[in-house]
Amino acid sequence: MDALTEAVLNNASPEVLATAPVPRDYPALYLDAADQDMFRGVAAPDVRSSLRLGRVAMPELAPDEVLVAVMASSINYNTIWSALFQPVPTFGFLRRFARQGRWEARHDLPYHVLGSDGAGVIVRVGDGVRRWKTGDHVVVSCVYADDQEPATHADGMLGAEQRVWGFETNFGGLAHYAVVRASQLVRKPAHLTWEESASIPLCAGTAYRMLVSDRGARFKQGDIVLIWGATGGLGSYAVQLVRNGGGIAVGVVGSAAKARALRELGCDLVLQRDEIGLSPHAGDDPAAAIDSGRRLGAAIRARFGEDPHIVFDYVGKATFPISLYVARRGGTVVTCGSSTGYDHRYDNRYLWMKLKRIVGSHAANLQELSECMRLVELGRLHPTxxxxxxxxxxxxxxxxxxxxxxxxxxxxxxxxxxxxxxVTDPARREALGEARLNPLRLPVAV
Structure with a gap:
């Protein structure tokens, strides 16, 4: 074990952390550029074949960056896309980023360290970092924004050079160390463990922007919100945000076990795809999507007497045409991804003639994530x-x-x-209660 890692694990003082030498390399989960074609022609690729664990070289730190000793991270779907080399190999992102100059050139390597979530301890700060110091406990936003780009100052997500850390950049969070811009940092909630804290930023921040931010669906008290994949990372935070805001959460899941877990999470109406007859072909057949939309809409109206104000969709091709149909007149479909495919087919009449809106959303700017993390610190939003x-x-x-x-x-x-x-505030943790903090950590067979 190197001296800096030992100091971190021993909860050493900032002074000790600052003097312990930075190791020359560190363990990380990464992709090898030589593997980019390994799944070509493979009908059922398995990400375990491309994900490698080994030691990688420690990069030099830019003036606006910090080096974080990553105590914990989490799995996001962008790691799956990376590991499948689909829809494009992420090494292309690294090459394009590298063309910008010296510091960006570090990212163009024959390996890609993955991971877009992280919680840990700052062990080094660049000369240009002002608000953070060695020893601080932090969580990391996935948003890698350029603060010298004008659009960034209106909204960090609007800059042309905005990227997702650990997906479109190198040196991500599934590693012992990570290189992070200071503009990615938020204080770690003191009552949470490392792994709980690391499970929050990307998914909870994304759900917050989609629903609560004025750049998203503009959710308000009393809204009925249909949430696809409601027991997933994004969906489970969406359910909490809807319930906290006085809305009505309708969750769609694919199994009885997930339905039980969703009821424990407090979802107002839980629907199983097979029980209401949602077509598995809805993404390819607009007629099947309309039929499924009618079935889904009938189930929601049977309970609440009206259609959803908002549909929260990150599933994509398999659900998007149903989402667009089932939203009420003047309703909103907010989308942030397409885990089942990007090629969405839908009947456009139900968009224009019913005056509906489609809102594209991506991650969260630093202010939105900060507001979201405040809810976590207040005990109003919990890790899932x-x-x-x-x-x-x-x-x-x-x-x-x-x-x-x-x-x-x-x-x-x-x-x-x-x-x-x-955990550095055990009293707060005890006051909130362990079961409340981990509503999905249940003995449920998925």
Whole structure:
């Protein structure tokens, strides 16, 4: 074990952390550029084949960056896309980024360190960093924005050079160390463990922007919100945000086990796809999508007497045409991804003639994430981690996410030697209650 890692694990003082030498390399989960064609012609690719665990070189730190000792991370679907090299290999992102200059050139390597979530300890700060210092406990936003770009000052997500860390950049969070811009940092909630904290930023921040931010669906009290994949990482935070804001959460899931978990989470109406006859072909057949939309709309009206104001859709091709049909006249479909495919087919009459809106949303700017994390610190929003894996088990966790066999978020211990560490306000944790903090960590067979 290197001296800096040992100091971090021993909860050393900032002064000790600052003097311990930075190791020349570190363990990380990465992709090898030589593997980019390994799944060509493979009908059922398995991400465990491309995800590698090994030591990578420590990069130089830019003036506006910090080096974080990553105690924990989590699995997001962008790691699945990266590991499948689909829809394009992410090494192309790194090459394009590298063309900008010296610091960006570091990212163009024959390996790509993945991971877009992280919680840990700052162990080094660049000369240009003002608001953070060695020893601070932080969580990391996935948004890698250029603060010298004018559009960034209107909204960090609007800059042409905005990227997702660990997906469109290198040196991500599924590793013992990560290189992070200071503009990605938010204070870690003191009552949460490392793995709980790491499970929040990307998914909760994205759900917050989609629903609560004025740049999203503009959710308000009393709105009926249909949430696809409501026990997934994004969906489980969406359910909480809707309930907290006085809305009515309608969740759609694919199994009885997930339905039970969703009821524990407090969803107002839980629907199983097979029980209401949603077509598996809706993404390819507009007629099947309309038929499924009628069935889904009838189930929602039977309970509440009206159609959804908002549909929260990150599933994509398989659900989007149903979403567009089932939203009420003047309603909104907000989308942030397409895990089942990007090629959406839908009957456009139900968009223009019913005066509906489609809102595209992507991650969250730093202010939105800060507001979201405030809800966490207040005990109004809770992590939805269901299981925790070690870094060498991360490919198995990624495979679960690839097959939609998970609940909520899957945490990954990076430098942390065991779950449950990192709590610096145990009294607050006890006051909130362990079961309330982990509503999806239940003995549910998925």
């Amino acid at each position: 981690i269901s299981e925790t894996y070690t870094l060498d088990e991360a490919p198995e966790a990624a495979r679960l996410v690839q097959n939609n066999g998970h609940l909520g978020k899957l945490g990954v211990l990076c430098m942390a030697p065991s779950p449950g560490l990192g």
